[in-house]
Amino acid sequence: MSNNDLLKQRIKKLNTKAANGACVLYVMSRDQRVQDNHALLAAQKHALAKKLPLAVVFCLLPKTGNRAREHYEFMLTGLQEVEHSLQKLSIPLMLLIGEPKQNLQAVLHHTNPDAIYFDFNPLRGPQKLQNSIANAAECAVYVVDTHNVVPVWVTSPKKEVGAYTLRPKIHKLLGTYLVDIEPAVKHPHKWPGHVEPIKTLLPHIHKLTNAIASNGTTLVFKSGESHAHTLLEHFIATKLQTYAVDRNDPSKGSQSDLSPYLHFGQISSLRVALRLRQVALQNGSDLHFLSSPKMPKPEDAKNTLQHGIDSLIEEMIVRKELADNYCYYEPNYDNILAAPNWAKTSLDAHKQDPREFLYTYSQLQSANTHDPAWNAAQRQLTTSGKMHGYMRMYWAKKVLEWTDSPEQAIEFLIKLNDFYSIDGGDPNGYAGILWSVAGVHDRPWFDRPVFGVIRYMNYEGLKRKFDIDPYVNS
Numbered sequence: 072m073s074n075n076d077l078l079k080q081r082i083k084k085l086n087t088k089a090a091n092g093a094c095v096l097y098v099m100s101r102d103q104r105v106q107d108n109h110a111l112l113a114a115q116k117h118a119l120a121k122k123l124p125l126a127v128v129f130c131l132l133p134k135t136g137n138r139a140r141e142h143y144e145f146m147l148t149g150l151q152e153v154e155h156s157l158q159k160l161s162i163p164l165m166l167l168i169g170e171p172k173q174n175l176q177a178v179l180h181h182t183n184p185d186a187i188y189f190d191f192n193p194l195r196g197p198q199k200l201q202n203s204i205a206n207a208a209e210c211a212v213y214v215v216d217t218h219n220v221v222p223v224w225v226t227s228p229k230k231e232v233g234a235y236t237l238r239p240k241i242h243k244l245l246g247t248y249l250v251d252i253e254p255a256v257k258h259p260h261k262w263p264g265h266v267e268p269i270k271t272l273l274p275h276i277h278k279l280t281n282a283i284a285s286n287g288t289t290l291v292f293k294s295g296e297s298h299a300h301t302l303l304e305h306f307i308a309t310k311l312q313t314y315a316v317d318r319n320d321p322s323k324g325s326q327s328d329l330s331p332y333l334h335f336g337q338i339s340s341l342r343v344a345l346r347l348r349q350v351a352l353q354n355g356s357d358l359h360f361l362s363s364p365k366m367p368k369p370e371d372a373k374n375t376l377q378h379g380i381d382s383l384i385e386e387m388i389v390r391k392e393l394a395d396n397y398c399y400y401e402p403n404y405d406n407i408l409a410a411p412n413w414a415k416t417s418l419d420a421h422k423q424d425p426r427e428f429l430y431t432y433s434q435l436q437s438a439n440t441h442d443p444a445w446n447a448a449q450r451q452l453t454t455s456g457k458m459h460g461y462m463r464m465y466w467a468k469k470v471l472e473w474t475d476s477p478e479q480a481i482e483f484l485i486k487l488n489d490f491y492s493i494d495g496g497d498p499n500g501y502a503g504i505l506w507s508v509a510g511v512h513d514r515p516w517f518d519r520p521v522f523g524v525i526r527y528m529n530y531e532g533l534k535r536k537f538d539i540d541p542y543v544n545s
């Protein structure tokens with residue numbers, strides 16, 4: 072397939088309108104970067120074909136679910152880099168502060184666009200906004216999936232049962248979609264009006280962010296597209312070799328730490344995968360799944376570059392794209408109704424089981440439980456803004472064990488995760504929580520109190536898997 076045909080596969084038209092407008096708009100939201108951005112590229116191609124000016128619009132919402140002030144600040148720092156990079160391409164960034172629907176409609180009224188491009192997000196808030204703009208606008212409205220390596224609607228037309236059903240579909244398509252993307256170019260058609268730069272809007276921005284609750288975390292991550300690329304190189308140089316085995320040990324710090332950047336779209340998973348392929352080729356091999364669709368079993372993973380690359384591809388493409396598939400096709404992605412029938416039946420049967428420990432939201436929030444490993448994980452979350460990946464599973468499963476009902480566990484977990492975690496408010500979080508509590512993407516295990524047949528984890532298991540003491544005492 073040609074690059075243009077591949078780009079077309081990433082684009083979905085949300086209405087049937089056409090216009091003879093005066094400009095093209097890209098409403099950036101989930102993919103906050105200039106490099107490797109298919110939505111920007113598609114919007115620019117449209118503008119170039121019609122000889123029209125192009126602007127990027129970003130809506131700064133007064134509230135985004137349970138997100139905290141620190142998340143807004145991280146995002147705004149990244150957006151200033153986006154603005155600077157766009158400036159070099161003669162494309163203005165319009166920051167709209169406040170209610171997105173009204174703000175966007177006002178911009179459409181004043182700019183009379185020929186077309187509007189959104190980037191893809193499977194969550195209900197962005198989907199609702201995009202559909203309402205598609206209904207109200209007088210021009211064509213498109214959505215472009217530049218968050219997934221394989222566009223979510225190309226991978227599968229339905230909600231997948233689990234990684235084992237999605238993996239072969241993705242592996243089959245990866246060879247086709249794992250191709251470099253053309254860069255956006257300097258735009259030749261000048262934007263006709265004045266666009267307020269972010270720095271002059273700072274008083275309004277601060278007014279908005281000051282009204283958002285702070286979570287008190289101190290992030291070690293530096294925001295922005297360039298930092299994302301620096302971190303990727305650092306990871307490749309220092310941790311990739313041991314990632315396959317060591318990433319599961321919470322005291323080793325061997326994960327990539329890419330999730331803040333992937334979540335805010337400051338780096339694309341396509342770029343990470345292309346870079347990993349380069350490393351593999353330099354190492355005399357290639358991405359394993361391109362020749363053999365079978366992944367090595369986790370117990371066979373070794374500390375080698377090849378295993379590191381394969382494992383990261385598995386997490387960052389198969390697992391991450393499974394989460395997008397889940398949220399796109401499952402309207403109840405953040406509540407118990409998303410649970411498979413076997414899990415619902417079993418959790419219902421155990422609803423009245425006595426709980427040995429019951430904690431309130433505030434006890435959990437302040438890491439005030441009897442379990443030192445759980446408290447360490449919660450403290451890591453509330454101080455650094457990112458919990459280790461392996462501990463996230465344990466952390467969520469214990470909340471199922473220590474609350475009145477799975478419904479309450481899901482509610483508490485989503486609130487904690489989205490408020491404290493820099494990568495929260497993400498399909499990965501909803502899929503991870505529903506996997507832990509309600510069997511999504513999993514299978515039935517042995518029946519036991521409270522959990523029913525939901526997969527169980529305990530402190531003894533953590534101790535068997537690695538030396539948990541350094542993590543608990545950190």
Ligand SMILES: Cc1cc2nc3c(=O)[nH]c(=O)nc-3n(C[C@H](O)[C@H](O)[C@H](O)COP(=O)(O)OP(=O)(O)OC[C@H]3O[C@@H](n4cnc5c(N)ncnc54)[C@H](O)[C@@H]3O)c2cc1C
Nearest residue numbers: 326327328329330386387390391460463494495499500503
């Ligand atoms: C209860 C629970 C809550 C979670 N909440 C979030 C969340 O809010 N945001 C988030 O991005 N991830 C979440 N995850 C998934 C995973 O734990 C994190 O993506 C990972 O720990 C992020 O750190 P990293 O980038 O250093 O990971 P790495 O191990 O270096 O992985 C690289 C990338 O692969 C993807 N990835 C890794 N593990 C998973 C997974 N299990 N599912 C989907 N994608 C994965 C992520 O994009 C990640 O950035 C959650 C998992 C669970 C069990």
